[in-house]
Amino acid sequence: MADYSIWVLEYSYVKDYHKSGVLYGAHNQGYVKLPYCYVLIKGNGHTAMVDVGYNDKDYGKHLADKFGVENWHSPKEVLAGVGVSPEEVDTVFVTHSHFDHFGNVEAFPNAHFYIQEREISKNVWAMALPDRMRWMMTAVDPGDILRGVGLAQQKRLTMVDGSLEDALPGIDLHAAVDSHTYGSMWVTVRNDGKKQSSDTWVLAGDLVYVFENVEGSGSAVDVDTLYVPVGLAAGSQTNLVLATEEMMKQTGYEARRVIPIHEERLKDTFPCRITEDGLRISEICLADGESSKV
Amino acid sequence: MADFRTDPGFLDRAVTIHRADCEALARTSGPSPAETPPSPDLDEAVAAYVLAARRAYDGMRRQIGHLAGLLILAEAGGREVLAVAALSDAREKWDAIEAVLETARTPPRLDHHRESLRLAHHLIGTALSAFDQIGLRGKGAGPAISAQLNGAYRILQGIAEPRAGMTMVDFSHACCSCAQHANRR
Numbered sequence: 001m002a003d004y005s006i007w008v009l010e011y012s013y014v015k016d017y018h019k020s021g022v023l024y025g026a027h028n029q030g031y032v033k034l035p036y037c038y039v040l041i042k043g044n045g046h047t048a049m050v051d052v053g054y055n056d057k058d059y060g061k062h063l064a065d066k067f068g069v070e071n072w073h074s075p076k077e078v079l080a081g082v083g084v085s086p087e088e089v090d091t092v093f094v095t096h097s098h099f100d101h102f103g104n105v106e107a108f109p110n111a112h113f114y115i116q117e118r119e120i121s122k123n124v125w126a127m128a129l130p131d132r133m134r135w136m137m138t139a140v141d142p143g144d145i146l147r148g149v150g151l152a153q154q155k156r157l158t159m160v161d162g163s164l165e166d167a168l169p170g171i172d173l174h175a176a177v178d179s180h181t182y183g184s185m186w187v188t189v190r191n192d193g194k195k196q197s198s199d200t201w202v203l204a205g206d207l208v209y210v211f212e213n214v215e216g217s218g219s220a221v222d223v224d225t226l227y228v229p230v231g232l233a234a235g236s237q238t239n240l241v242l243a244t245e246e247m248m249k250q251t252g253y254e255a256r257r258v259i260p261i262h263e264e265r266l267k268d269t270f271p272c273r274i275t276e277d278g279l280r281i282s283e284i285c286l287a288d289g290e291s292s293k294v
Numbered sequence: 295m296a297d298f299r300t301d302p303g304f305l306d307r308a309v310t311i312h313r314a315d316c317e318a319l320a321r322t323s324g325p326s327p328a329e330t331p332p333s334p335d336l337d338e339a340v341a342a343y344v345l346a347a348r349r350a351y352d353g354m355r356r357q358i359g360h361l362a363g364l365l366i367l368a369e370a371g372g373r374e375v376l377a378v379a380a381l382s383d384a385r386e387k388w389d390a391i392e393a394v395l396e397t398a399r400t401p402p403r404l405d406h407h408r409e410s411l412r413l414a415h416h417l418i419g420t421a422l423s424a425f426d427q428i429g430l431r432g433k434g435a436g437p438a439i440s441a442q443l444n445g446a447y448r449i450l451q452g453i454a455e456p457r458a459g460m461t462m463v464d465f466s467h468a469c470c471s472c473a474q475h476a477n478r479r
Contacts, residue, residue, distance in 0.1 A: 059463060062456050099463050117367075124363030127356040128383050134352065134464065141463040142359030143447050149362050149440045152369035159370045 002191045003170055004043035006201055006284035007082050007293065008261055008270075011053045012036040012072040013279075021231045022209035022262065023216070032210070035280065036069070036100050037261040039203050040082060040089075041189060043287040044169050047084060048091035049111070050187050050203045051261075054103030058143065073277050075107045081275045082293040091168060095205025096181040097123060098139040105147050113151050114167060116175050117159035119183030120148070126182070136234060160185070169193065176243035178235030180206045186243070188250055191285060201257050201284060202247045206230065207240060208260040214244060215255050225255075259284060339401045343408075344458045346398035350411050351460040353391045354450060357418050358443050360384055361425065365443075369436055381425055388419055410453045417446040 017034035019026040039050035054060075056072040063069040075086045089108045094115040095101055105113065123145070126136040151157035164173040172188040186204050190197035208214055209230045216228030229240035244258075251257035256269055266272065266282040273294040274280055283294045364380060395415060400408045421442035428435045447462070454461050 058451070059461065062461060066456065117370075120363050120366050124360055124367070124380070127360040127363065128380065128387070131349070131352065134356070137356065137359070138464055140359065142355055142362060143451070143462055145359045145362040145366065146440065146443055146447055149365045149369065149436070149443075152366045153436055153440070157366070157370050159366075 002043075002199065002285055002287050003193055004041050004189055004191055004285070005287040005290045006189065006203075006259075007040045008037050008259060008266060008282040008284060009040055009078050009081065010035045010037045010279040010281070011075070011078045012069055014067060014069050016068060023212055024229045024231050024237055026231070033264045034262050035264055038101075039259070039261060040079065040084060041171070042084065042290070046090055046168050047088045048093065048168060048171070049089050049108065050093045051095055051101040051205065052092055052104045052108060053101070054099050055107070058103070058141070059099075071278055073279060075104065077277060078279065081279075081281050093167070093173060093185065093187045094119075095186065095203075096184045097144060098181065098206070099141045099144060100139075101205065102144045102148075103141060105144070105151060111156070113157045114160055114164070114173060115148070115157070116183035116185045117161050118175065118177060119181060119185070120145070120159065122182030138234070174246065176207050176239060179233060179239040179243050180230060181234050184243075186247060198252070200251050201259060202251055203259050203261070204247060206262070207243050207247070208258055209262045210260055211255070211263055211265060213260065214248065214258050339399065340404065343398055343400055343404055346394055347407065347411060348459050350391050350394045350398070350415070351450060353387060353394075354411070354414055354418055354446065355462055357384060357387060357391075358447050358450075361418070361421055362440070362443055364425070365436055365440060381422070384422055385426075388415070388422055391415055407453055410449050414446040414449040417442045417449070421446075
């Protein structure tokens, strides 16, 4: 029995992203394709998103010219691939405030948003620091914070302080403080609805970019696998490893249940298809009665 | 070292933070400087203005985010963690930006650019004054303050110039290995 369907929806990608960005210490190891994705969760009478991507009109050309970001498509086009419109989305969980996760809130006019309070408060702190410390607000668009003001004024924003059980029935939120960002969050779906679930999925945001972050090679230290944190951390790699352990614990240490949305090789693990727009839909699980979209 | 007059890409690369061994620092794009005539559009006066304007632009970009974040916390019930000198810090930074704008020497063809910066600065100042009046916990003035900040944001977005490091999102530091795309071209 499964309450929710989960799809990872690609909305853009970078063909050649340096591997050291996704895997700590992987210098001079070339490039990997980096899909930009968000997650749709549907079931229990709800349509929810994990992150909302970015709006191409604001800086799409710059991203394309300078960083090689390609093939952006709107949520309307992307969600149509699973038969959903942005207007149907009632809940959005924002894992962190980087532009490619929090940059398109206006596309979801009927949604209520959740974000960690620390993600806002520590970015406010960082933005008040001297110029020489500007690295600490990397990839944050002040415009997204401004749009967050609009959400707050419309009473469509809940700021979470740490963990929140049953944000939706069977869906929990967890904080990974001072890790990839100051207040990163992951989303846990207990898909059988039980407190001690045996059907748990973790939607990791950018706490995990690729499979190796969870199952890196441990040959150098004579173990099968070990956690290798992502390359970019405003907080610390230590906190990323600690968060990975918590996520793995929630899934009973079944690594395939920790979903990295920037992982191109989801296609090797889950059913998927490429849409007419050249973007991938990965089907993580289906709720009872839901038809496959791939 | 590259010369910004003959290698416009130098400005682009110079405004990012690089590792000591980054290829971008040594790299020149296109023909060598000796083969390229000095660009009439990128003289020293323009370069000096760009360096000053970028400081002001970046400062205002972050002030907008700072004040918007304070507004969210005020509106959505954040804790008191931010009360410590947040507004006085913001006022000091606003004053510092004003000094930069006052002293920047502007080539005539960039007057409109500086006027836009000054207008954005004025709007942020208005928002700051409103914040001063209502305090961090105040209610009611939020829509007016966010309107000022949105206005300032739109102005800055409208005069964004990625080649000069003036963009609303700082992508340049988003990776630990820089210039990856530039190196491929």
